[in-house]
Amino acid sequence: MGNCVNSPARVDNRESSFGGSSRISPKASQPSRLSNLIIPSYSNRSFTSLLSTHTPRSEGELLPSPASKAFTFNELKTATRNFKDNNLIGEGGFGYVYKGWIGKQSLSPSKPGSGMVVAVKKLKSEGFQGHKEWLNEVHYLGRLHHMNLVKLIGYCLEGEKRLLVYEYMPKGSLENHLFRRSSDPIPWNTRMKVAISAARGLAFLHEAKVIYRDFKASNILLNVEFNAKLSDFGLAKAGPTGDRTHVTTQVMGTQGYAAPEYIATGRLTAKSDVYSFGVVLLELLSGRPTVDKTKVGVEQNLVDWAIPYLVDRRKVFRIMDTKLGGRYPHKEACAAANIALRCLNTEAKLRPEMSDVLSTLQQLETSTKKGSTPTGVMSPSPHMSENHMVRDVSTLKV
Ligand SMILES: Nc1ncnc2c1ncn2[C@@H]1O[C@H](COP(=O)(O)OP(=O)(O)OP(=O)(O)O)[C@@H](O)[C@H]1O
C-alpha cells in the first residue's frame, strides 16, 4: 500500500468544462506504490476477497479478464472511422471518447449503424499516471459486473497506445444534463431515479470491498431510461482488510467531491465515497456544480453555501434547482436534503453506509409515488437554527 500520509497534492489544470472542479493528483515526482496483482480464475462471489487484497502493478501481470476482449489498435481505428471528429463524444482529463461500432457477437469492427455502438476512450499520452489508471480500470471493471456499473467490453494495449472500449451510454453524463445550458431540465422523479441507481452501484462496490474514489457527476453515465451507471475506475482501490479501518493512499480524486478528512490525511475509507455521494445528491437537488468559479464568495463552493439551508427544513427550498420550477414534492425534497446532509458529515464515522442511503432513497421514491411521507426518514428538527450549521449532524436522526 502507498505510505503517503500528508502527501502534498497538486491540482491539475485539467478542469471540468462546467463549474471548475479539478483533478487532484499526486506529485509527479512521487514514486507510485502499488501492491501485487494476482488474478486467478474466479467464480461468483470469490472476486470480493480477490479485489480486496490486490491491485494491478503492471500490464505484464495483467491476466486477461474472462469478460473483456483485447482489441488491436487497428480494430478500434476502423470501429471509430479513424477516430473521426464527428464521432468524438467527450473529453476528460486522461483521454478522448469516441463513438464506434462493432459486431454484437464477433466484436469486430462494423459499419456505422450496424452491430452495436460502443464508446472508445483513447488515452492521451500522459505518462505513468495515465497508464496506472488504465491498468486499474481494466482490473476492476473487467471483473465487477453490475447493472449500475458501465460495462467494459475490452481494451487495447499496443506500445504507447492505451484504449478502453465501453458499452455506449446514449444519454451521456449526468454532468452534461445538470449543468449544460442547452440541456432540458431533469424532472424530480428522474433525479431520484439517477440518485437511486448511482447509490445502488456504489453500495455494490462497497459490498465488494472496493472504494471508488472518483464519484462525481461526470462519471455517472445514463442510459435511455436515465438509469445511472458508474464509469472510470482508474482511481478505485481495494478497501481495508482485517482489523484495519482505512487504507493510506496518495491523495487523488476531484476537488469539490473528495472528502475533507481524506484530503487532509490520505486515509481512505468507504465513507469518503459516501461524502462524494452527498455532494452529487446536492448537485441533483440544486442544479449547481460543486465548484463554480463564476460565482463569488461562499457560493463558489456548493457544500459551504448549502449547509445552512440544509439544516433548517424551512429553508431547504432555497437550495432547490430553480429549473424545477417548484415541481417537486416538498417533504421528499426535505428528506433527500437530509440524506445529503448526513453524507456530508465532517465526521466520517457518522456518515451512513451506502446500503442505508440506498434504502432510504428507495423509501422516498415509494412514498413520492404513493404521495405520502416516507417512514423512517425525518427531517432536521424545525427549531434548529442556522447557528447549528456545523457539518456535525450527529444529533440528527434519520
Ligand atoms: N461509455 C460512454 N458512453 C457515452 N458517453 C461517454 C462514455 N464514457 C464517457 N462518455 C462521455 O465522455 C465524457 C468524458 O469522459 P471521461 O471519463 O474521459 O472524462 P470525465 O469523467 O469528464 O473527466 P475525468 O477525466 O476527470 O474523469 C463524459 O463526460 C461523457 O460525456
Ligand SMILES: [Mg+2]
Ligand atoms: Mg469520467
